Amino acid sequence: MVSMVSVIGEQxxxxxxxxxxxxxxxxxxxxxxxxxxxxxxxxxxxMLSAMEDGEMK
Numbered sequence: 001m002v003s004m005v006s007v008i009g010e011q012x013x014x015x016x017x018x019x020x021x022x023x024x025x026x027x028x029x030x031x032x033x034x035x036x037x038x039x040x041x042x043x044x045x046x047m048l049s050a051m052e053d054g055e056m057k
Contacts, residue, residue: 003022006015 003015003018006012006018
């Protein structure tokens with residue numbers, strides 16, 4: 001929001017700064033999502049392995 005208002009108000013330094021911060025935060029969010037999927041996939045592999053071995057009912 002601030003980035004777009006800054007573009008309209010011709011405040012290019014503020015617009016670039018806020019856009020860069022937002023882009024960095026979205027990248028961090030994507031990295032966290034990939035990490036979460038990696039962890040969940042590992043847990044799923046452990047559960048499937050346990051089911052194949054007959055340890056879970």
